[in-house]
Amino acid sequence: MTGPAIFAAVFAALYAAHSFGDHWIQTHHQACAKAAATRSGRLACLRHVTTLTLTKAVAVGAVVLVTDLPLSPPALLLGLAVDAGSHYWADRRAPLARLADLIGKRDFYRMGAPRPGTDDAPHLGTGAYALDQSWHHLWLFIAALIIAS
Incomplete structure (x- = not known):
């Protein structure tokens, strides 16, 4: 299996698992x-990132089992750790x-947010979420690049 194919498979697994785990x-x-x-x-953030990272590890593990994807365990652990750290920082x-x-993204970050003292933004379409x-x-x-390396 080629490097680009490994990267693509890992990224797809991470992306799907991220969306599922984060929501x-x-x-x-x-x-x-x-x-x-x-x-x-x-x-609370640490527990979220832990379960999210486990979800991503299971997804990548499933790809490895089904496709015989050749991954380096140290690269996998490093990639997941880098992703987990960045996720904790942002969350x-x-x-x-x-x-x-x-x-200079202050206004975009606050777009769609509830007005101070209210909860009047009944949607996920906020700048902060984006x-x-x-x-x-x-x-x-970045994690997929590390894991595929």
Whole structure:
């Protein structure tokens, strides 16, 4: 199997598992608590990232079993660790919001967000969500490159 094929298979598995793990596996408590600037918030985020990373490992493992994909276990572990670290960083929310401010994306980050003191944005179509997911997709790409190396 060629390097590009390995990369494509790994990326597809990571991408599918990311979407499933970030939306179906993550608990409501984790989603609500993971950004809190408390020990409880950090633990909620850590639990989310742990279950998400396990979901990704299972997906890649399924591809390996079905296709005989030749992967290096150290490269797999490194790729998953890099992805997990980047996911934790972004899901604490404040770091990603600060990055958006720093690069001139403040208004986009806040687009569609509830007005202060209200919960009047009954949708997922916010700038914060779009930047969060695109951040994760970039790191899935990087993780797939590492794993395929």
